[in-house]
Amino acid sequence: MKHLGTGIGWRPEIAAAVEGMPGIDWVEAVAENVCPGHLPESLVRLRERGVTVVPHGVSLGLGGADRPDEGKLADLAAAVEALGSPLVTEHIAFVRAGGALTASPRLEAGHLLPVPRTRDALDVLCENIRIAQDALPVPLAVENIAALISWPGEEMTEGQFLYDLADRTGVRLLIDVANLHTNHVNRGEDPAKALDELPVEAIAYVHVAGGFERDGVWHDSHAHAVPPAVLAILSDLSSRVRPPGVLLERDENFPAPTELARELTAIRETVEKASISVLPEASDPVVSAPVAAGALASDPVAADALASDPVAADALASDPVVPAVSKAPGPTEVPDEAAASAAASPAAERASGAALKASPSTDPARQRLALAQAALLSALVAGTPVPEGFDGTRLLVQARALAGKRADVVAKVAPELPEILAEAYRKAFVAYAHSHPMTGGYRRDALDFAEHLLLGGRLEDPDVRRRVSDWWLERSGPAPLSQHPAARLARATRRVLLRR
Numbered sequence: 001m002k003h004l005g006t007g008i009g010w011r012p013e014i015a016a017a018v019e020g021m022p023g024i025d026w027v028e029a030v031a032e033n034v035c036p037g038h039l040p041e042s043l044v045r046l047r048e049r050g051v052t053v054v055p056h057g058v059s060l061g062l063g064g065a066d067r068p069d070e071g072k073l074a075d076l077a078a079a080v081e082a083l084g085s086p087l088v089t090e091h092i093a094f095v096r097a098g099g100a101l102t103a104s105p106r107l108e109a110g111h112l113l114p115v116p117r118t119r120d121a122l123d124v125l126c127e128n129i130r131i132a133q134d135a136l137p138v139p140l141a142v143e144n145i146a147a148l149i150s151w152p153g154e155e156m157t158e159g160q161f162l163y164d165l166a167d168r169t170g171v172r173l174l175i176d177v178a179n180l181h182t183n184h185v186n187r188g189e190d191p192a193k194a195l196d197e198l199p200v201e202a203i204a205y206v207h208v209a210g211g212f213e214r215d216g217v218w219h220d221s222h223a224h225a226v227p228p229a230v231l232a233i234l235s236d237l238s239s240r241v242r243p244p245g246v247l248l249e250r251d252e253n254f255p256a257p258t259e260l261a262r263e264l265t266a267i268r269e270t271v272e273k274a275s276i277s278v279l280p281e282a283s284d285p286v287v288s289a290p291v292a293a294g295a296l297a298s299d300p301v302a303a304d305a306l307a308s309d310p311v312a313a314d315a316l317a318s319d320p321v322v323p324a325v326s327k328a329p330g331p332t333e334v335p336d337e338a339a340a341s342a343a344a345s346p347a348a349e350r351a352s353g354a355a356l357k358a359s360p361s362t363d364p365a366r367q368r369l370a371l372a373q374a375a376l377l378s379a380l381v382a383g384t385p386v387p388e389g390f391d392g393t394r395l396l397v398q399a400r401a402l403a404g405k406r407a408d409v410v411a412k413v414a415p416e417l418p419e420i421l422a423e424a425y426r427k428a429f430v431a432y433a434h435s436h437p438m439t440g441g442y443r444r445d446a447l448d449f450a451e452h453l454l455l456g457g458r459l460e461d462p463d464v465r466r467r468v469s470d471w472w473l474e475r476s477g478p479a480p481l482s483q484h485p486a487a488r489l490a491r492a493t494r495r496v497l498l499r500r
Helices: 012-020 041-048 070-083 119-135 158-169 177-187 191-197 228-240 257-274 289-297 300-307 310-318 337-343 346-357 363-381 392-413 416-421 424-435 442-455 462-475 485-499
Strands: 005-009 026-030 052-056 088-091 094-099 104-113 140-143 172-176 203-208 212-214 217-219 245-248 286-288 321-323
Touching: 005 257, 012 041, 012 257, 026 041, 026 245, 041 052, 052 070, 070 088, 070 119, 094 363, 104 363, 104 392, 119 140, 119 158, 119 363, 140 203, 158 172, 158 191, 172 177, 177 191, 177 203, 177 217, 177 228, 191 228, 203 228, 217 392, 228 257, 245 257, 363 392, 392 416, 392 424, 392 442, 416 424, 416 442, 416 462, 424 442, 442 462
Parallel strands: 005 026, 005 245, 026 052, 052 088, 088 140, 140 172, 172 203, 203 245
Antiparallel strands: 094 104, 212 217, 286 321
């Protein structure tokens, strides 16, 4: 695995500060904000200095019931190519639900939601990750997320879920220690136990971030300083394996550059101190053929496939090693010859091929998962009844958090609206969000919110109404408004009608 070092999440608001910080080995950029043909000048300068840039996706929804969208995968691959990245990352989460699988309206969460740790969800996630791996030009790593809620009837711990995921797909892991802390506070899960169970050798890098606690609930805000409890989990992880990279995340409420530099120093020192007696950093693990054969035998599908293909079974037994976690080399990596040879061995190919051919369809699992996720998301964003087994109070907290997140993102996408509405913006948007689920992107959400205010007669101040109306008219069409006199007259007439 490529050594990354210490990095920070690149955001436009702190671009200049990041460029001027000493000791920044790499940065992470939100993939959806990267336009391959028009990279931000700051990222271009960082790349020219030899700073690695890793795109971090937030919208694939690999944990959702649907297969990954080909267009989103193509966009992610284009961002990788444009940035010359050695790997790309996403989340173990679902971000939308409904649609064809449930014959119900498509709903967007606007944020990351946890997948149930069940066999159905794991089967679907594994197939989705394999689809993504095939479409991406570099290795994929996936991140554990923070959660305010717990699914009823879960069958695995987080560590067991991540272990099985890495074992079945060869995917790398992006371990967010702040999310482990969040789940400790909100769900009573022990971070040390999760670290005991997950395959630390599969770690690509680590996220560190701050948050805050309110009424016994920890909010992973990425807008506060990293607390000692999160650094303690980072220390625990680093005492087990030296992570190839560690990155500080900060998304808003940015402090002075000196404060960011201080946090980076604390992170670097935590890793160095804990890693003194640790072996070299995470790399591709290999297991002996007997162990691999035992693992396959424990899988009924794989065992049946091998039983029906004695050639593959004999070849597997005769090969000295079989890779446990594999990946494609990134553009800045040189693949290990021994690992490449083992991965390409005929025994490995025949054994894995036989198992894949016999893999059952995930369609029934997708159907069950789709219904469960649609019921949960509908309760969160559309006010439908709380699904059986969920904590209604926690769902209310999560629903408020989703509405607040939507308000924050729309304010960034359409900064004119909070400027026009001033202090009334957030209250008005949150009220709108509770009864109007997001069905498109955030720009569509901003337009729908403005139209809701205008058509509902909710803007009493004539000046505010005029400014919101002008903003909506300027952006609601497919192209900039024509300045032809006839077009301007039509718009004036429309404004008069709206005021009525």
